[in-house]
Amino acid sequence: MNTFFSDLYKKANTGFWPVVIAFAFLVVGTISVYLNPRSLFAFLTLLTTPVILYFMKIDTKVKVFIGLLLLIVILPVLGIRNIFYLEVIFQMAVFSALALGLNIVIGMAGLLDLGYVAFYAVGAYAWAIFGSKQMSLLHSIPGAAPANAEFFLDARWFWLFIFLGVGLAALMGILLGLPVLRVKGDYLAIVTLGFGEVIRVLALNLDKPLNLTNGPQGITPIQRPPLPGVVQALGNALTPLVGHVPTEAEIYNVFFYFLALIIIGIAIVVATRLEDSRIGRAWTAIREDETAAIAMGIPLVKMKLAAFAAGASFAGAMGAVYAANRTFVSPETFSFQVSIGVLTMVILGGLGSIPGVIFGASAVTLLNIQILQNFSLYLSDLRQSDAVIPIINFPWKNLSNQLDPAKYQKLVFGLILILMMIFRPSGLIPAARRQRELGDEKEAE
Amino acid sequence: MALLQTNNVVKRFGGLTAVNKMTFSVEAGKIVSIIGPNGAGKTTFFNTLTGIYTPEEGQIQFKDKSLLGLRPDQVAATGIARTFQNIRLFGSMTVLENILVGMHIQLKQGAVDTIFRSKKFNEEEKDAENRAKDLMEYVGLKNVGNELARNLPYGGQRRIEIARALAASPTLLLLDEPTAGMNPNESEDAIKLFRRIRDEKGITILMIEHDMRVVMGISEYISVMDYGEKIAEGSPAEIRADQRVIEAYLGRGAAVAHEQKV
Numbered sequence: 001m002n003t004f005f006s007d008l009y010k011k012a013n014t015g016f017w018p019v020v021i022a023f024a025f026l027v028v029g030t031i032s033v034y035l036n037p038r039s040l041f042a043f044l045t046l047l048t049t050p051v052i053l054y055f056m057k058i059d060t061k062v063k064v065f066i067g068l069l070l071l072i073v074i075l076p077v078l079g080i081r082n083i084f085y086l087e088v089i090f091q092m093a094v095f096s097a098l099a100l101g102l103n104i105v106i107g108m109a110g111l112l113d114l115g116y117v118a119f120y121a122v123g124a125y126a127w128a129i130f131g132s133k134q135m136s137l138l139h140s141i142p143g144a145a146p147a148n149a150e151f152f153l154d155a156r157w158f159w160l161f162i163f164l165g166v167g168l169a170a171l172m173g174i175l176l177g178l179p180v181l182r183v184k185g186d187y188l189a190i191v192t193l194g195f196g197e198v199i200r201v202l203a204l205n206l207d208k209p210l211n212l213t214n215g216p217q218g219i220t221p222i223q224r225p226p227l228p229g230v231v232q233a234l235g236n237a238l239t240p241l242v243g244h245v246p247t248e249a250e251i252y253n254v255f256f257y258f259l260a261l262i263i264i265g266i267a268i269v270v271a272t273r274l275e276d277s278r279i280g281r282a283w284t285a286i287r288e289d290e291t292a293a294i295a296m297g298i299p300l301v302k303m304k305l306a307a308f309a310a311g312a313s314f315a316g317a318m319g320a321v322y323a324a325n326r327t328f329v330s331p332e333t334f335s336f337q338v339s340i341g342v343l344t345m346v347i348l349g350g351l352g353s354i355p356g357v358i359f360g361a362s363a364v365t366l367l368n369i370q371i372l373q374n375f376s377l378y379l380s381d382l383r384q385s386d387a388v389i390p391i392i393n394f395p396w397k398n399l400s401n402q403l404d405p406a407k408y409q410k411l412v413f414g415l416i417l418i419l420m421m422i423f424r425p426s427g428l429i430p431a432a433r434r435q436r437e438l439g440d441e442k443e444a445e
Numbered sequence: 446m447a448l449l450q451t452n453n454v455v456k457r458f459g460g461l462t463a464v465n466k467m468t469f470s471v472e473a474g475k476i477v478s479i480i481g482p483n484g485a486g487k488t489t490f491f492n493t494l495t496g497i498y499t500p501e502e503g504q505i506q507f508k509d510k511s512l513l514g515l516r517p518d519q520v521a522a523t524g525i526a527r528t529f530q531n532i533r534l535f536g537s538m539t540v541l542e543n544i545l546v547g548m549h550i551q552l553k554q555g556a557v558d559t560i561f562r563s564k565k566f567n568e569e570e571k572d573a574e575n576r577a578k579d580l581m582e583y584v585g586l587k588n589v590g591n592e593l594a595r596n597l598p599y600g601g602q603r604r605i606e607i608a609r610a611l612a613a614s615p616t617l618l619l620l621d622e623p624t625a626g627m628n629p630n631e632s633e634d635a636i637k638l639f640r641r642i643r644d645e646k647g648i649t650i651l652m653i654e655h656d657m658r659v660v661m662g663i664s665e666y667i668s669v670m671d672y673g674e675k676i677a678e679g680s681p682a683e684i685r686a687d688q689r690v691i692e693a694y695l696g697r698g699a700a701v702a703h704e705q706k707v
Contacts, residue, residue, distance in 0.1 A: 270560055277559040277566070278545075278552045285535050285546045292533035295495060297521035297550035297613060306556070433539045435591045436574060 018056035022066055025049045030074050037082035040374045046070075046078075047366070054355060071261060076254045080242045086253045088370055090325065092362045093260035094318050099345040099361040100267045100354065101314030106343070107352035107431065108280060109307035110287025111181075112189040114339050115196025119312035121334035122172050123165030123319020125203060128219040128329040129212060131158060142207045142215045151223060158225040161320045162263075169316025173308035181304045184290075196339050203331040218330025222323050224252060231255050256325045263321065264358075267314050271354055274310060276434055283307055284352075337410070341368070344413045347420050350427020359429055364416070368409055375405035448473040448649055449494070449617060454503035456486075456493050456673075463489040464500070465673040471617070471666075476643055476650045478660045480684075481670035482693055487653045488530055490670070491621055495527055496520035508616070522550050526615035528606040530622045530653070536595030540586065540605055543594050544577040547612030580608040584638060600631050604638075611642065618642065620652035624659050632656060636663050661685070669693065 012021060029046025036042050049070055053063050079086030098120060105113045129135065135152035137145050180191045207215030227248075235251035246254075274280050282303045285293040294300050323329050341364065349360025382396040389396065420427065447470035456464040463486045471477045479487050492498045494505060496517040505512040512520055526547070535543050552573060558566040581590060584604040589597060594605055603623065610618055620639070624632045636659055642648050654660045660667065660681070667684045669677040671693040677684060684690055 273560050273562060274556075277570070278549060278554050279556060279559055281538070281542055281546050282549055284538055284542075285549075288535035288537060289533050291497065291517075292529065292535065293546070294517040295497075295521060295527055295529075296546050296609065297518045298546070299516070299518045310556075433537070433542060433591075433593065436539075436541055438541075438578065438588065438590045 013056050018052070018058045019062055022049060022052045022056065022058060022062075025052055026066060026070060026074070030078065033078050033085070034081065037078070037085075040370060043085060043088075043370075044366075046074075047362075051359070054359075076257065077238055077241045079254060079257065080238060080246050080250045083250060083253055086257050088366065090253070090257050090260050091369060092365045093257070093264050094322055095342065095345060095365045096264055096358045096361040097260070097267050097314050097318040098342045099349065099357040100264075100271050101311040102342050103311075103346050103352065103354065103357045104271060104274070104283070104314075105307050105311035106346055107350075107357070108275060108287065109283040109304060111304060111307060112185065112192070113308070113311070114189050114193035114336075114343070115176075115199070116192075116311070116315060116342055117334045117336070117338040118176075118196045118199035119169040119172055119315035120319045120322070120338070121199050121203060121331075122169050122312075123316035124323040124329045124333070125213060125219075125319075126165050126168050126316075127158060127161040127320040127323045128222050131155070131161065131324065132219050132222045134212070134214060134219050137214075138210045138212065140211060142211055142217050153223075155223040155225050158223065158320070158324055162317050165316035165318075165320035166313040167316070169312040169319070170309035172316075173310075173312030174305050177301075177305040177308040181301055181308075193336070193339075196334075196336060200331050200334050200336075203334065213331075216331060218328055218332075220328040222327045222329065224324045224327060227251060227255055231258075256321065259321055260318075263317055267317075268354060268358070270310075271314075275354070279303070279306060340413055341409075344416050348416050348428060350430045352431035353427055353429050356427045356429035356431065360427070364413075367412065372405045372408065372412070379403070379405065447471055448508065449651070450504075450506040451494070452504040452506075454490070454493060454500045454505060456489055456498055456500050463673050464493060467503070467670075467673075467675055469668055469675060469678075471649060471651050473616075473649050474643070474647065475665050476639065476663055477652070477666045477668070478664040479651070479653050479668050479670060480655070480657075480660055481676075485670040485693075486673035487670055488621055489673075491527065491619055491653060494520075495525060495619065521613060524614075524616035525619060526610035526613040526617075527619035528603075528610050528621055528623060530625065532599075532602045532606055534594040534602055534605055534609070537593060539591050540581065540594055540597065541574065541577050541590040543605055544580055544608050544612045545573055547609035548573050548576070550613055577608075577612065580611055581605075583611070583641075584608045585634070599626060603627070603635070607638070607642075611646070611648075615648060617649045617651060620650060620654075622653055622655060624654065624656050627656075629658070632659050635659070639663055 012018070025045060026049045029042065029049060032039065032042035033046050050067065053067055075086070075089060079089065098116070101119070102113065102116045105111050105116070130153050131151075133145070133149040133151055136149040140146060176192070176195050180188060180195070183191060203213045204216055206212040213219065231254070232251060235246045235254060239245050282293065282298045285296065285298060286300060286303060290300060342361075345360040345364045346357050347360070348364060349358065350356030379399075383399060385396065387396050388394060449471040451467055451469045454464055454467040455462065465486075467490055479490065481487050489498065493500050494512070496512065496515050496519065500513070507523055507525065510523065512523065515523070535546060538546070552569060554566045554569055557563075578590060581587075584607050586601060586604055586608070589601065594602065597605065607620070607623070623639070624635045627635060639650055639652075640663065643650055664681055667678065667681055668675055669684060669687070669690045676689045676693060677687045679687070
């Protein structure tokens with residue numbers, strides 16, 4: 001049976017077939033999502049396209065063409081028709097960036113960091129504090145803000161804060177690293193876990209003596225950057241495809257989608273280039289064998305700090321974008337759960353594998369915010385009907401409310417981690433080392 | 446002045462003195478061996494030289510500069526490269542990458558060069574890659590540059606480790622039991638390789654070795670350690686005749702018997 005499928009795959013993966021299959025998924029997916037914006041199945045069909053593009057033998061130019069068509073035209077259009085999909089994809093992009101960053105720390109340098117969400121929080125709170133009215137409310141009690149408070153900075157400062165987010169997070173990475181990197185393995189995991197919690201608790205409690213973070217209520221509203229004219233025009237140009245004139249909120253969603261896409265693009269380039277360089281090799285060497293690495297002249301502390309800083313910076317940038325996108329941040333967003341979630345993505349995709357962690361981040365995010373939710377909806381539909389579970393004749397109505405799939409996020413994370421560690425410890429798309437040209441004359445020998 | 450000079454180096458682990466008052470020197474351009482029974486403190490002495498351990502007492506001078514207080518990576522930067530008793534390659538990296546890691550100290554590319562793939566970066570990488578390929582051939586490996594290091598056979602891994610150490614262009618190469626686990630033919634090849642390294646590259650070699658055929662065949666100078674102390678030193682011929690060495694290796698009774706036979 002197994003050979004039947006692998007034979008079939010081999011046949012499908014030759015000649016023009018891959019292109020046909022990729023196009024088929026793209027077209028069928030697009031049309032079905034267009035006609036049926038609520039169907040999960042249609043959306044999954046569409047999202048299969050990039051996976052096919054990655055795995056099958058297709059000419060690079062064709063791959064790029066289909067990929068760009070999907071990312072730049074199809075997704076924004078479909079996203080305006082059903083704004084939820086754009087939100088799903090935005091979240092995929094956010095978590096992909098986080099997973100790429102954590103992948104540098106864990107996957108490449110082998111430093112188990114369980115408090116990664118802290119860097120995300122730093123980036124988000126940086127823009128949240130300065131991009132909201134919070135700076136004018138430093139002396140007021142949380143919840144009792146005077147109505148006439150002013151925004152502290154112009155919304156255009158947002159652009160600077162993306163970079164500030166990068167810098168601040170990297171700085172935090174170094175500050176955390178300096179004392180922490182003296183410990184290894186399990187101890188490092190515990191200390192970083194503590195650090196993640198410290199940042200969250202700080203956000204929770206820094207509403208006094210100066211009201212910096214507004215405590216558990218979180219900061220809102222946070223400004224969004226004014227839309228560049230180009231984006232506005234592009235949004236309006238989509239009118240015939242979408243079927244109505246896009247509202248400002250819809251265009252903002254598309255705008256943040258593209259912003260996240262750009263950051264992901266940069267993150268991929270940076271991560272790939274770092275990996276294939278003296279720095280990346282030093283990280284891998286440290287992961288493989290610290291003693292040998294240091295004997296080769298690699299300064300352990302410096303390189304580990306670099307890994308922490310580089311990994312943190314991705315989260316910092318995405319944090320600022322996230323704060324503006326949501327116009328709201330609160331300490332709850334940055335719980336330990338998120339660190340574990342990102343870790344799950346990295347492990348599911350493949351430690352150290354850049355395409356792997358993006359795939360992992362997308363899959364887990366999708367599972368989390370869409371597939372489980374859909375199951376929940378389906379289940380609650382069943383519960384309201386008179387249907388019974390076949391064979392055991394148990395009416396759905398009597399099923400406990402506790403059995404709600406959406407409540408099983410943590411269970412799912414745990415299951416993924418356990419199953420991956422047992423059956424596929426190197427992830428779904430394992431990391432591969434770069435193959436180099438060895439020169440013909442040497443091959444010939 | 447010797448290339449490497451140690452004076453009364455003492456390394457203790459709690460109550461155990463692993464290295465006791467080692468005074469020892471290596472002349473530039475020589476092949477020197479340290480031998481001794483298991484547990485004599487040879488590897489500890491190596492680790493003390495390379496900065497992995499800090500000695501409690503004594504001085505270590507390399508090229509007339511003290512190595513005391515330097516971290517292992519700083520020691521490596523002064524021009525000392527080493528291999529390990531139990532091979533320590535970066536298993537999930539390719540052979541070529543392992544050798545490139547050895548060049549870490551010499552490569553000058555920074556993070557900015559790396560991210561923007563500057564001309565400097567590309568040239569340096571290409572150059573490094575070519576040097577790595579040359580080194581691979583130099584130690585007698587072909588067509589394995591893209592293999593993961595852990596997939597190579599034992600002898601191949603030993604060779605990569607030496608290539609990786611050579612990649613740092615060291616002045617002094619420390620080899621910790623480089624022929625352990627090799628058959629006589631492989632040992633023979635290894636001896637040839639070590640000679641070539643010294644003769645062609647002018648690298649001074651200090652090694653720990655158990656295989657007496659290797660030691661006697663290649664060393665120009667031998668130090669013998671037992672219980673953390675140097676008990677003898679000299680040319681291979683002198684060591685072979687030294688009473689204390691025979692005692693250390695064979696025990697007192699056997700030494701006496703040996704003497705009577707002689």
